[in-house]
Amino acid sequence: MSTAQAISQQGRTAVRNSYDVLVVGAGFAGLYMLYRLRALGLKVRVFEKGAGVGGTWYWNRYPGARCDVESMQYSYSFSEELQREWDWSERYASQPEILQYANHVADRFNLRPDIELNTHIVACVFDEEAGSWSVTTSDGRIVTARFVVLATGCLSNARVPDIQGLHGFSGPVYHTGNWPHEPVDFKGLRVGVIGTGSSGIQVVPMIAERAKHLTVFQRTANFSIPARNAPLTDQDRQPFRAKYSEVRRFMRELSRSGLYGEVAERGAFEDDDNVRRAKYEARWAHGGTTFLSSAYSDLYVNKAANDTAADFVRKKIAEIVKDEETAKLLQPNTHPIGTKRICVDTDYFTTFNRPNITLVDIRSDPIQEILSDGLRTQAKSFQLDALVLATGFDAMTGSLAKIEIRGRAGLTLNRKWAEGPKSYLGLMIAGFPNLFVITGPGSPSVLSNMIVSIEQHVDWIADCLNYMRERGLDVIDADKQAEDKWVAHVNELANGTLFPQADSWYLGANVPGKPRIFMPYIGGVAAYRKICNEVAAKGYDGFEMTAARAPKPVAVS
Numbered sequence: 001m002s003t004a005q006a007i008s009q010q011g012r013t014a015v016r017n018s019y020d021v022l023v024v025g026a027g028f029a030g031l032y033m034l035y036r037l038r039a040l041g042l043k044v045r046v047f048e049k050g051a052g053v054g055g056t057w058y059w060n061r062y063p064g065a066r067c068d069v070e071s072m073q074y075s076y077s078f079s080e081e082l083q084r085e086w087d088w089s090e091r092y093a094s095q096p097e098i099l100q101y102a103n104h105v106a107d108r109f110n111l112r113p114d115i116e117l118n119t120h121i122v123a124c125v126f127d128e129e130a131g132s133w134s135v136t137t138s139d140g141r142i143v144t145a146r147f148v149v150l151a152t153g154c155l156s157n158a159r160v161p162d163i164q165g166l167h168g169f170s171g172p173v174y175h176t177g178n179w180p181h182e183p184v185d186f187k188g189l190r191v192g193v194i195g196t197g198s199s200g201i202q203v204v205p206m207i208a209e210r211a212k213h214l215t216v217f218q219r220t221a222n223f224s225i226p227a228r229n230a231p232l233t234d235q236d237r238q239p240f241r242a243k244y245s246e247v248r249r250f251m252r253e254l255s256r257s258g259l260y261g262e263v264a265e266r267g268a269f270e271d272d273d274n275v276r277r278a279k280y281e282a283r284w285a286h287g288g289t290t291f292l293s294s295a296y297s298d299l300y301v302n303k304a305a306n307d308t309a310a311d312f313v314r315k316k317i318a319e320i321v322k323d324e325e326t327a328k329l330l331q332p333n334t335h336p337i338g339t340k341r342i343c344v345d346t347d348y349f350t351t352f353n354r355p356n357i358t359l360v361d362i363r364s365d366p367i368q369e370i371l372s373d374g375l376r377t378q379a380k381s382f383q384l385d386a387l388v389l390a391t392g393f394d395a396m397t398g399s400l401a402k403i404e405i406r407g408r409a410g411l412t413l414n415r416k417w418a419e420g421p422k423s424y425l426g427l428m429i430a431g432f433p434n435l436f437v438i439t440g441p442g443s444p445s446v447l448s449n450m451i452v453s454i455e456q457h458v459d460w461i462a463d464c465l466n467y468m469r470e471r472g473l474d475v476i477d478a479d480k481q482a483e484d485k486w487v488a489h490v491n492e493l494a495n496g497t498l499f500p501q502a503d504s505w506y507l508g509a510n511v512p513g514k515p516r517i518f519m520p521y522i523g524g525v526a527a528y529r530k531i532c533n534e535v536a537a538k539g540y541d542g543f544e545m546t547a548a549r550a551p552k553p554v555a556v557s
């Protein structure tokens with residue numbers, strides 16, 4: 001282990017492996033954070049666990065993995081040249097293309113020299129005297145940084161369920177969130193998929209095409225809208241590009257979700273049954289997640305209104321799936337539509353018309369154990385050659401919880417968040433100075449187009465650090481009262497909607513024992529941005545900024 005080498009230089013302390021800012025993660029957040037901080041002339045180091053950049057798009061490489069936000073909108077806006085030169089090839093980009101884009105950004109802006117791959121952070125300890133963080137890497141190094149930015153992603157900690165016998169399965173076991181980099185071929189195999197969230201819904205049609213037989217183990221049926229994915233041509237891209245500045249402004253300043261498109265202004269019962277059905281039909285034919293957001297303004301707050309959309313989708317499922325029993329099982333009835341992240345699919349429901357697929361309802365007939373050659377539910381046994389876990393993530397807090405983060409007075413973040421995550425604006429946590437979280441709990445995050453939210457957080461953090469530098473300030477901490485007020489506001493907004501009615505990962509309900517707290521800020525990206533800007537304009541209201549007690553070390557390379 002090589003510890004930071006302190007040497008005396010002109011009466012001040014000079015430290016090797018010392019940075020102004022250390023960024024954890026080289027996904028979309030980490031890449032743009034590095035770009036912004038470098039432009040400020042700060043000494044930055046990014047540590048990334050994976051062997052490549054791209055974050056969630058590096059790990060989630062299962063067949064069929066695709067973003068549920070349209071590609072022309074799921075892209076950075078910070079560089080005019082970048083958004084003009086990159087040609088997305090499909091309406092919804094596939095994982096390989098998004099990963100290619102992340103790599104292109106890393107190369108185009110020469111980001112790689114400041115990124116260390118294959119290295120994760122195991123501990124971050126705040127040094128009160130120095131006003132900086134001491135950070136331990138997975139290879140045992142200790143580096144120091146004035147500021148740490150956690151760009152660890154919201155869906156980056158794949159969750160393997162605790163099912164008896166899993167480790168004794170003799171065939172391969174894959175997790176959609178941690179897929180092998182080598183090709184996986186299911187040809188001629190009997191495959192089992194556990195989980196029917198977005199990942200399951202995307203992977204099932206792909207596996208069914210190759211496998212001898214596919215058995216899908218479903219605990220909760222999910223609402224899914226057809227993507228209507230299609231190739232994009234210059235003719236499709238050009239009109240969009242021509243109005244990019246207007247589009248981007250809308251996404252940032254006017255929308256709730258960070259998406260460009262129609263915003264619903266009428267309630268569902270302001271239209272009669274025929275008009276309403278026609279609206280849903282048009283959106284079903286168009287495809288994509290805006291099915292709900294563009295239809296009616298009250299679908300997330302009024303259960304009766306929500307039922308009109310849910311009934312429409314249930315009816316569509318019944319029309320598509322030929323076997324009546326299977327269709328019934330695929331119709332979601334445990335939660336209002338949209339309160340679990342709505343899925344976008346290509347041929348998910350039609351896949352159940354194939355002769356080589358079986359749907360098993362593990363809600364009424366739960367899994368008892370995994371056997372060496374299959375799986376046993378209460379009522380039946382299934383012979384399997386390969387198993388795919390599409391069982392999701394310990395979302396939003398999972399990756400942070402894995403790092404030992406110690407703030408003031410040695411308090412760990414896990415202790416502070418034992419009853420659920422608390423933060424001010426989702427950006428900082430009281431008692432953990434100089435530690436920023438990108439798209440963390442308490443911010444719009446996973447309820448929005450992630451790239452819009454990432455850019456907003458990164459810009460806010462970069463501006464904040466610049467503000468401090470200009471004033472000779474070294475340490476920033478969130479005020480406990482401001483934090484409590486924000487947490488109460490986030491909860492109050494969520495409780496005014498139908499969202500808490502679903503056992504979703506938004507609430508941590510998918511992880512046994514995790515506190516049931518609605519984590520993202522539901523007020524929308526436009527409202528949130530306004531609040532963050534006002535806070536900054538008021539001299540970072542709700543934050544306390546001070547000079548460090550000890551003189552700042554001089555970083556040497």
Ligand code: NA7
Nearest residue numbers: 161195196197198199200219220341390391392393505510
């Ligand atoms: P999700 O949406 O959390 O889905 C996970 C699925 O796995 C879901 O159907 C779960 O059923 C099921 N699951 C989880 N644990 C178990 C156990 N122990 N037994 C049976 N079934 C289980 O994760 P995804 O990866 O699909 O998508 C996550 C996000 O990525 C998505 O929302 C997009 O934003 C992109 P449950 O619903 O809990 O009954």
